[in-house]
Amino acid sequence: MKNSTTLLFFFLLVFSCTKKEVKKEKQEVLEPILKDPIVQIDYESKEEVSKLVFTVQIAALRNSNEKFANIANVSLHQENSLTKYRLGAFETYKEAREFRLKISNEYKGAFVQALKNNVPISITEALQK
Template sequence: MKKVFFLCFTFLFLFCTKTEKKQESPVEVIQQIDTVAPVSEVEVQEDTLIFTVQIAALKNTNEYLENLEGVSLYYENSLTKYRLGSFSTYQEAIESCRALRKKYQDAFVQALLNDKAIAISEALQN
């Protein structure tokens, strides 16, 4: 009896299971045509070099520093960097940095080329 039941069960299992066929969705081929704009229509963007004073770089955000007047936040290398001021010359940034060191001892001048940090020596060569 057990053998008959087992055979019936196996038979039902093998022949009654549904096999679904997956239908592949049609793929639309999009052809991209390369275009070349005339030189007169291409805008040449100049590099923007500024100097700023970085007062902190923290793993977690700081509400007090975020609310300082004129502070800019930059997110680099999993750090939140707090920078004050935007100066066109290194000398202006140095003067501001000296004043800020009274309150933020670790403040230093940071050069930014198109909003990306670069070495001061590289910035001064431009």
């Protein structure tokens, strides 16, 4: 009986002293996989941009989000109480569409957005010009 009590105490001691490893998952920021360089636009420039630009919008949120804000080369736009996160600046709709396809696994709801003078316009209107 004494041996079984000692053995039980020993096992309790061993199991209670071992540290359980708790894995903390890293909170990673997804960055798009880019093979082609992205043309950047200076959205804060005082000069009016008369050129039509296509970009890929990856999110539109009521509150700002650090995960999206920390993505390399992302541009933030405030519109109608939403913070919109966009990637890239392309001269053609085809280039923007190809880029959207490349990042579609990381950003499921991404879509091409046309900008004229830094103001969103419909794709239909943009393609008629």
